[in-house]
Amino acid sequence: MSMASLLRIILSTLILLPISITISASESHPTQGFCSVECDTELTSSSGKILIKQGTVVNAHHKVVADVYIEDGIIVSVRPNIAVGDDVKVIDATGKYVMPGGIDPHTHLAMDFMGTGTIDDFYTGQAAALAGGTTMHIDFVIPINGNLSAGFASYVDKAKKSVMDYGFHMAITKWDEAVSKEMELMVKENGINSFKFFMAYKGALMINDELLLHGLEKCKSLGALAMVHAENGDAVAEGQKRIFDLGITGPEGHALSRPPVLEGEATARAIRLASFINAPLYVVHVMSIDAMEEIAKARKSGQRVIGEPVVSGLTLDESGLWDSDFTTAAKYVMSPPIRKTGHDKALQDALATGILQLVGTDHCTFNSTQKAFGYGDFRKIPNGVNGIEERMHLVWETMVESGKISVTDYVRITSTECAKIFNIYPRKGAILEGSDADIIVLNPNASFRISAISHHSRSDTNVYEGKTGKGKVEVTISGGRVVWEEGNLKITSGSGKYIKMPPFSYLFDGIDKADAAYLASLRSPVHRTAAAY
Ligand code: URP
Ligand code: ZN
Ligand code: ZN
16 A cells, blocks of 8 residues: 555544545546647646655645655655655745645536526636646535535536536525435535525525525534525615616626625624524625624624635726726626725735635636626626636735735635635645645746636636736646646546535534533523412
């Protein structure tokens, strides 16, 4: 048995993780023509042995100059001066950072939405991810007519062409006994430990408070994390009508119709309902000061609430939605909307100070033709922006290069915290002996430039067009294979593994004790003597 295999078994046993299943694909994915750089279908390191030499190895808890030795997809050793034979591929990382690959907690690949489908699927979206230093993502399974198993099966199918590891959240769009039972099945059999409730998208994905309460109860009992898209969907529908009736039909109407107050209201409501149930809560795509302040207040009072800003909210402002060119303006349409200047900086500060915990992308791409479905009516513009390829660079530039956070905190917010929240740490989110060899080498002295011309998404636009900065992911290693080096992508359709995520993450520790203390505090029922009559 190889050292890598031994470490894998020890680690799996220690953290009681079932070894992930591989959903294999025998089909060879055709070259999509989306790559602006070389793509081939061969593995790069035939021996499966890699040594990364002399880099600064960064984990969320510590950084140190060391070598990292990888065998068969597993990190075997992290220490200085590792000697190896000629059959090992050596990467010189002197003066560079060696960090866990990014984990994107929020993506929508191959999603059917608003009458169309995202143009990035599990092949092109993941290719883009790897080129940008992200080595795992968690995508949202959408049930089919409310049926969870059917939704899961369809995503298993969509993910067969995966080129990197991935996990699934699942949306809950209706409530009955069957859904409740199927949630159990998803957690116990299918490796899903989080469920998303859309408080917006009236008439489509939106749920009501009664369903949210049922969902929070069920999630708590299963040790699964409840996630919310927090906007008041009824008020958004009213706002859309009001703005449209004013004759505002273009993309700016999107922002005007769903202001921050509606995000703040729904965030506060979800937080209070989670407090009522005493269940942990994860708020996705926090886009406004209003929502962020509700999260800050709840966390200060001791509530277990996680806040996820996304790259668009951290780095853009709403001005693009007012662009006179429809195609340019429409590319910025996402929900909740990208806000006025000021929200972006406040979200950055909240991330730096721990009010918000990790960064996602909400990568959900539509090309210009699809966005044009809403020409003349902003309500029909498919909602979503790109980000899976840009996240690691933009967070580096915005948070580290600017001096707002340390390099170790960068690793925490782009990788480690996500692995902990979704209970796959330290298999993912760390450079430790026994962890999966998902690693990036970032050169802090090289620079990046973002453009739709050179990105790997299938989209013909990029909301970060023209952005530049320092800090470049020069090498990405995914599952022990060098997949991105010298601007070349080398990926294999079907090589990505489905990562099962077990329930009861650290967010559930002590919940039972708090519930017991609450019950003890009730001093009820009061045992009374019988009434006299
Ligand atoms: O505009 C967005 N965010 N599209 C994706 C669906 C969602 O709400 O997460
Ligand atoms: Zn959402
Ligand atoms: Zn989303």
